Amino acid sequence: MFNEKEFQLKLDSCWPALPKKNLDAKAKSNYFLSIKKLLTAKNAVLIAHYYTEPEIQELADATGGFVGDSLEMAKFGAKHPATTIVIAGVRFMGETAKILSPEKRILMPTLEAECSLDVGCESKDFATFCKKHPDRTVVVYANTSAKVKAIADWVVTSSIALDVVKHLSKQGEKIIWAPDKYLGSYIQKNTGADILIWQAYCVVHAEFQATALSALKKEHPEAAILVHPESPPEVIAKADVVGSTSQLLKTSQELPNKKFIVATETGIFYKMQLASPAKEFIPAPTMGPNATCRCCAHCPWMKMNNLENLKEVLEQENNEILLDDEIIKKALVPLERMVSFKHA
DSSP states (O other), X not given: OOOHXXXXXXHHHHOOOOOOOOOOHHHHHHHHHHHHHHHHHTTEEEEEETTSOHHHHHHHHHTTOEEEOHHHHHHHHXXXXXXXXXXXXXXXXXXXXXXXXXXXXXXXSXXXXXXXXXXXXXXXXXXXXXXXXXXXXXXXXXXXXXXXXXXXXXEEOTTTHHHHHHHHHHTTXXXXXXSBHHHHHHHHHHHOOOEEEOOBOOTTGGGOOHHXXXXXXXXXXXXXXXXXXXXXXXXXXXXXXXXXXXXXXXXXXXXXXXXXXXXXXXXXXXXXXXXXXXXXXXXXXXXXXXXXXXXXXXXXXXXXXXXXXXXXXXXXXXXXOOOOXXXXXXXXXXXXXXXXXXXX
């Protein structure tokens, strides 16, 4: 079972120190040129998550790579002809790429980029939990290790989680959901499904504060509030739109509002501003009365990806994702269900 105290200790042990490196325009340009040449020479493609630093996203776009959420990243990597995929994100994303493309070499700028949801759901503990409920269909969030995915019947991202659980519930299936308790509660509320929920959470989204959000809305009454469903329920309740990262990005372009208060990791602001340069995007508050933040809407592990270690991994060809063949075989089944699932 999930243990909050152990979870906090694990987070403390892997929390990264992030020295700030301010690159001037010339240094950035030099890195871009070097990395572009290396990607070509290594027959490699760069795939980055929306939560990485803007220069990583810019480089992925400029080199024929891709920027997206974890579902889009997985689909792009599986279809791209490159023999080497460089994943700029967190480790479970690299593992997912390896499972879907076992014949390809998967590299990451760092293998130490964790995800708090992954940290909070170790495979041994989760397997024990699942064995106690053999009558339930196991649905896990993409933010989990390859070993946890190998236990699951389904893997989902936040963009398809509601539809998948609705589909399963209509068939009379009872669910085990892991690992995010807030997303699990949101799904349960909106589907009415019979769900047992693992109790881990995203340390970034868990910090958003409902009271402070209300106060900020009063300062900007014309702003639409966009919320990721990994946020606490009292924050979700104040949203105009709730959705995955990609869904929030799309909404920011489609709604007529000129201002948006956004409750998700601030890396997405790069793409939002690029798509809607005339609009204003305001981070949802993570601090309020008697509250402090550790992440402050920034994922510390996503920010471990930088131009320097991206260049190094292409030069040295280290930091390769390696998985046991049996794990790949088992995890591929629920992942293929995720990739092939059609929205209702």
